[in-house]
Amino acid sequence: MIQKTDKSKKQNILIVIFTIIYVIISVATAFIAKNGSSVITIGNNYMQLYSINGVLSALHFFICICLVSIDYKKGRLVSTVLIVASIFSAIMEMVRSHALNSLPGVINMTVSLISIYLLCDQLESREKSIVTDYLTNLNNRHGLVLALNKKIAKKDVFYVMYLDFENFKLVNDSLGHRCGDFVLKTISERIQNAVGSKGILGRIGGDEFIFILSDKYDPLETANDILTAINEKIEIPTGDKIVDFYISAFIGISKFPDDAGDPDSLIKYADIAMYHSAKNKQQRINFFDNQMEKELHRQVELERIIKESLANNSFYLVYQPQYILDGKKLRGFESLIRLKTDAGEFISPGEFIPVAERSDLILDIDDYVIRRALREFKEPLERSNRSFIVSVNISAKNITFPGFAERLKTMLEEADFPSECFEIEITEYCLAASVEVTIDNIQKLRDMGVHVALDDFGTGYTSLSYLAKLPINLLKIDKSLVDNIGTDEKSREFANAVISMGHLMNCEVISEGVENETQLDILREQSCDFIQGYVWSRPLDYKNAVELCCGEKHDF
Ligand code: C2E
Ligand code: CA
Ligand code: CA
Numbered sequence: 001m002i003q004k005t006d007k008s009k010k011q012n013i014l015i016v017i018f019t020i021i022y023v024i025i026s027v028a029t030a031f032i033a034k035n036g037s038s039v040i041t042i043g044n045n046y047m048q049l050y051s052i053n054g055v056l057s058a059l060h061f062f063i064c065i066c067l068v069s070i071d072y073k074k075g076r077l078v079s080t081v082l083i084v085a086s087i088f089s090a091i092m093e094m095v096r097s098h099a100l101n102s103l104p105g106v107i108n109m110t111v112s113l114i115s116i117y118l119l120c121d122q123l124e125s126r127e128k129s130i131v132t133d134y135l136t137n138l139n140n141r142h143g144l145v146l147a148l149n150k151k152i153a154k155k156d157v158f159y160v161m162y163l164d165f166e167n168f169k170l171v172n173d174s175l176g177h178r179c180g181d182f183v184l185k186t187i188s189e190r191i192q193n194a195v196g197s198k199g200i201l202g203r204i205g206g207d208e209f210i211f212i213l214s215d216k217y218d219p220l221e222t223a224n225d226i227l228t229a230i231n232e233k234i235e236i237p238t239g240d241k242i243v244d245f246y247i248s249a250f251i252g253i254s255k256f257p258d259d260a261g262d263p264d265s266l267i268k269y270a271d272i273a274m275y276h277s278a279k280n281k282q283q284r285i286n287f288f289d290n291q292m293e294k295e296l297h298r299q300v301e302l303e304r305i306i307k308e309s310l311a312n313n314s315f316y317l318v319y320q321p322q323y324i325l326d327g328k329k330l331r332g333f334e335s336l337i338r339l340k341t342d343a344g345e346f347i348s349p350g351e352f353i354p355v356a357e358r359s360d361l362i363l364d365i366d367d368y369v370i371r372r373a374l375r376e377f378k379e380p381l382e383r384s385n386r387s388f389i390v391s392v393n394i395s396a397k398n399i400t401f402p403g404f405a406e407r408l409k410t411m412l413e414e415a416d417f418p419s420e421c422f423e424i425e426i427t428e429y430c431l432a433a434s435v436e437v438t439i440d441n442i443q444k445l446r447d448m449g450v451h452v453a454l455d456d457f458g459t460g461y462t463s464l465s466y467l468a469k470l471p472i473n474l475l476k477i478d479k480s481l482v483d484n485i486g487t488d489e490k491s492r493e494f495a496n497a498v499i500s501m502g503h504l505m506n507c508e509v510i511s512e513g514v515e516n517e518t519q520l521d522i523l524r525e526q527s528c529d530f531i532q533g534y535v536w537s538r539p540l541d542y543k544n545a546v547e548l549c550c551g552e553k554h555d556f
Helices: 006-034 052-070 072-097 103-131 141-153 168-175 177-195 219-231 263-280 290-312 349-358 361-383 404-415 435-448 464-469 489-504 517-525 542-549
Strands: 158-165 199-205 208-214 234-237 242-245 249-256 285-287 315-324 329-340 389-393 422-426 451-457 474-477 508-512 530-532
Touching (some): 141 208, 158 263, 177 234, 208 219, 249 263, 263 285, 290 361, 329 349, 329 361, 361 404, 474 489, 489 517
Parallel strands (some): 451 474
């Protein structure tokens, strides 16, 4: 239940007091009128200067205005009743005392009319403020919903566009909220100029805008016009200097009545379409389709499954052997997470890891994998007559978090696991979030003896100068690069260059996803250090992995 705030209690008390005052005033007015004292005389002229009725009625209109100002909802209701009552009483008074023929009557009526006018004006501006965004003067969410409802009732065909900005947060974070407000106002003016009178524009929060476009216009062309208008340079005054700023947007579009029949769903579907644009990045404008909604439902379902599986311990690990290419000796294992739900459904990490990465669930998953791999290999590592490496995948969220190295150190100590037998695999996406923290974490881990591998190498776009700064010791060539080396000369040369570059960076190099002997031969020729792939072994369950590393199954 929502608790009543102190403020709203005070307002209620004020309304009651005002209403009591009004009742007293009304009774007094009636009493004075009945006793014929509505006209007062001044001096000997018996001049009808002021009517107490007029003053009192002005007072109660004033009270009505106060009521509306203080509490819109209750004030509006109470004052509407009061207005009706007073108009009625004014008419009665007019009939009774021939008000229009006498000065006090005219004053009385004028005061009443001015008060009614003021009250209506007040009501109107309150009404407007409820549907207007204070910053941009555009419609706010409430105003947009009202406009959508009107169009839906008229059965107009229209589009709803949801706009979100890519790097708006940057302005707020780096230049402060005043500059953020300036950018929002500038953007809203530019969009308004670009769309003219094609529809209704509004802001529904932060940097999220909605545009309702009539189907007389082409939605794609209009969306492109909006993007062009937004992309132009914004000059932000920051006090002492002007900062040039560029901003870009993503737009999602839904259509009435094809996609949905109510404002909330239309906005939600446009938002889903916008989210797809933001996720894929290549396409800035997206139309909603049902597939998108299915994906969203699946995402919500997966989040629930991940949470349940963490609580019920339904995750487990498999271990894919990594081999020294020269002589097929075991180097170690990559730990790969698996999920079998209570309903018996296997869900691939390729599906649930990206979902977990979008929420903080990935942090729990990483913790789970680290602890379980350490626990499972502590004893085999002691039993085996050779050392080997246990590797785990770590999300960008973790490695870019200050204190991760210390947390991992504690976990290694608690498990009593030798750090030189442990490896983490990271991807270059961690560089996008924070270079300094990432390098700091990696350096600390390297100092502890932990191996750090750069996974999926050859798929990203990070500049080499950045990569060279990472104190890693293993480069992992992505499967997509390895796939074609047997059949395509260019891929072969590229793989060769990557291996040489890895060695130049003082790293060892492992190729993943090696599936056949031809690939093995080429990689051997190119002096690749290690390989991992179906050609020598698929991921193994725990029992088979232990048999392998303890020499009960293979020799190495
Ligand atoms: P990844 O880290 O690049 O893992 C390699 C993937 O390639 C694994 O798929 C592995 O089973 C598969 N693979 C290995 N050799 C071959 C081969 O010769 N042929 C083919 N076709 N595939 C091969 P998996 O286990 O489905 O994992 C997919 C992705 O999910 C991983 O890609 C990784 O990004 C993520 N992932 C898996 N386990 C974990 C984990 O424990 N933690 C985190 N954060 N991510 C994980
Ligand atoms: Ca990996
Ligand atoms: Ca990989």
